[in-house]
Amino acid sequence: xxxxxxxxxxxxxxxxxxRSLELLYDKxxxxxxxxxxxxxxxxxxSEEVVQEVFIKIWKGQGHFDVSKGKFSSWLLTIARNTxxxxxxxxxxxxYELEERDSFASDEASTEDxxxxxxxxxxxxxxxxxxxxxxxxxxxxxxxxxxxxxKIAEQxxxxxxxxxxxxxxxxxHLRNALSEKKGGFEDNGR
Amino acid sequence: xxxxxxxxxxxxxxxxxxxxxxxxxxxxxxxxxxxxEELEELKALTQDLPFASDPAEPPEGMKERIFANVFAxxxxxxxxxxxREKRQEPEFKPKPVKSAxxxxxxTRKRNKSKRGMNWWTSxxxxxxxLSLLGNAYSLFNENQSxxxxxxxxxxxxxxxxxxxxxxxxxxxxxxxxxKTDTGGVSVVVNAKNLKQxxxxxxxxxxxxxxxxxxxxxxxxxxxxxxxxxxxxxxxxDLPEYHTWDTIAITLEPTPYSQKPKGNIILSSEL
Numbered sequence: 362x363x364x365x366x367x368x369x370x371x372x373x374x375x376x377x378x379x380r381s382l383e384l385l386y387d388k389x390x391x392x393x394x395x396x397x398x399x400x401x402x403x404x405x406x407s408e409e410v411v412q413e414v415f416i417k418i419w420k421g422q423g424h425f426d427v428s429k430g431k432f433s434s435w436l437l438t439i440a441r442n443t444x445x446x447x448x449x450x451x452x453x454x455x456y457e458l459e460e461r462d463s464f465a466s467d468e469a470s471t472e473d474x475x476x477x478x479x480x481x482x483x484x485x486x487x488x489x490x491x492x493x494x495x496x497x498x499x500x501x502x503x504x505x506x507x508x509x510x511k512i513a514e515q516x517x518x519x520x521x522x523x524x525x526x527x528x529x530x531x532x533h534l535r536n537a538l539s540e541k542k543g544g545f546e547d548n549g550r
Numbered sequence: 551x552x553x554x555x556x557x558x559x560x561x562x563x564x565x566x567x568x569x570x571x572x573x574x575x576x577x578x579x580x581x582x583x584x585x586x587e588e589l590e591e592l593k594a595l596t597q598d599l600p601f602a603s604d605p606a607e608p609p610e611g612m613k614e615r616i617f618a619n620v621f622a623x624x625x626x627x628x629x630x631x632x633x634r635e636k637r638q639e640p641e642f643k644p645k646p647v648k649s650a651x652x653x654x655x656x657t658r659k660r661n662k663s664k665r666g667m668n669w670w671t672s673x674x675x676x677x678x679x680l681s682l683l684g685n686a687y688s689l690f691n692e693n694q695s696x697x698x699x700x701x702x703x704x705x706x707x708x709x710x711x712x713x714x715x716x717x718x719x720x721x722x723x724x725x726x727x728x729k730t731d732t733g734g735v736s737v738v739v740n741a742k743n744l745k746q747x748x749x750x751x752x753x754x755x756x757x758x759x760x761x762x763x764x765x766x767x768x769x770x771x772x773x774x775x776x777x778x779x780x781x782x783x784x785x786x787d788l789p790e791y792h793t794w795d796t797i798a799i800t801l802e803p804t805p806y807s808q809k810p811k812g813n814i815i816l817s818s819e820l
Binding site for chain 1: 591602
């Protein structure tokens with residue numbers, strides 16, 4: 362349950378313990394899948410991403426270092442990189458909306474991780490308070506992982522200003538969050 | 551100079567730089583505290599964003615599929631550095647390669663996909679593999695039916711010619727079962743005149759035992775090069791020697807099919 366456990370499980374996986382891999386899988390399956398789905402809007406690709414992430418963990422590609430932060434953050438970063446990688450490999454245009462609408466109907470799904478439960482709704486509502494352009498910038502930069510040049514084209518910005526816009530949008534988001542609840546507590550490790 | 555590098559932070563964070571630029575940026579990072587701080591800030595500001603995702607229900611059977619693939623995913627080429635003999639141990643776990651930094655992953659090589667690997671490199675890799683095996687002398691010499699394709703197949707158990715099916719009449723190739731020097735068995739497939747693939751599609755090799763037709767054994771995937779050639783060598787992770795009745799290659803929508811979904815394009819009896 363605790364982060365402390367995650368690091369231990371991870372170490373056991375590194376020495377070949379399949380059971381520990383399964384425990385990590387059970388704990389993070391849903392957030393990983395949901396995050397991948399958030400980025401790809403595509404069910405098969407999302408499953409592929411979750412699989413890739415666990416292949417990477419099993420093979421010890423990329424190493425989790427407890428001193429550098431939470432296991433969940435590390436894991437989700439790997440997932441994000443995997444999605445970006447996958448989307449770049451696919452030359453076909455992204456799947457986009459096709460599934461997202463139909464997906465909304467089978468809802469009733471809930472967050473299962475504590476930190477997800479705590480932060481999910483707040484984050485979504487904080488994002489919704491941002492201006493449209495800032496929301497889109499976060500979408501393009503973070504959830505689509507597109508290049509600086511493409512962001513510049515998409516928003517008709519000089520290349521040199523993209524980074525500033527991204528930081529500004531993210532900082533606004535952070536402010537919106539702290540207004541909501543007076544600070545973002547860190548869930549420890 | 552610094553300005554130039556400052557402009558790369560976003561692309562570095564998103565892994566959009568090529569290897570050279572990425573390394574150059576990392577070098578710059580080591581020297582420039584401003585960029586380091588900006589990168590850390592970017593990480594901190596985005597750290598919780600994944601939790602903004604609406605919960606989505608994973609598809610049924612995902613866990614089983616993923617675990618089957620995670621443990622089965624052992625293709626030659628991925629683990630060239632790993633001694634192959636370990637494959638025979640049921641609890642074998644590849645040693646972790648702890649080189650890459652967790653975030654971001656600047657060089658994004660997907661070694662699983664054989665995309666971009668051309669026919670000749672694959673062929674040479676397979677030939678080299680075979681000739682290495684040839685050095686470890688074979689117990690199966692009496693079964694072998696003679697060399698094919700100019701490759702030393704002294705350790706071959708069996709070599710068959712693959713014929714194109716209705717779905718791909720021009721396709722042809724060879725499949726060779728070879729005894730590895732540690733007592734395992736590898737299957738090496740070389741094929742040509744195959745159709746190009748798009749998207750995530752792959753050609754998947756299957757070994758079929760008539761007694762267990764519903765559960766063919768996955769034995770490697772490959773993607774052809776521009777000339778329609780492709781090859782894969784796959785070391786089987788089976789506790790003991792198994793005899794197979796048929797080898798078939800299908801066209802699959804993704805590299806993750808646990809059972810054949812697409813048409814058979816090449817096959818042969820074994």
